[in-house]
Amino acid sequence: KARAEDIRAKQMRRQYRAARDAGNGEAAKAHKADLLKFEINNYRERVKQAVELYRAGMAPRLVFSSGYAFVFQEAEVMKALAMAEGVPASAMILEEHAANTFENVTRVRGILEHEG
Numbered sequence: 001k002a003r004a005e006d007i008r009a010k011q012m013r014r015q016y017r018a019a020r021d022a023g024n025g026e027a028a029k030a031h032k033a034d035l036l037k038f039e040i041n042n043y044r045e046r047v048k049q050a051v052e053l054y055r056a057g058m059a060p061r062l063v064f065s066s067g068y069a070f071v072f073q074e075a076e077v078m079k080a081l082a083m084a085e086g087v088p089a090s091a092m093i094l095e096e097h098a099a100n101t102f103e104n105v106t107r108v109r110g111i112l113e114h115e116g
Contacts, residue, residue: 043074047081054087061115062087065095065108 043066053059062082066074075094083089093111098104 043078044081047078047085051082051085051087054082054091061091061093063093063095063108063111065098065104067096067098067103 046064050059050062050064054062064075064078064082066078068074073096075096079089079092079094082092093115095104095107095111098107
């Protein structure tokens, strides 16, 4: 499952980069996400990909979801990393309570429904 998600994420990045780099209106043909969430196990990779899509104008808002806490809340760390890359706090939504993948999906779905 993780391998399929990685492949799909790579395909999406290629599509968005090609549309962005075309510079001739092709970006309008790419599917723009109102809210975009990547389910990738490494939080640094999630942030990297989300920031890339934000910069490309494909994701005007980002959802960082993780209830995991070691020393810090993982979602807060992801937000800080994105802010360090220039994403404003107002463009991010945090979900910090999910204890497992099912709760993660359920809670993010609620966010998506609420945010439109």
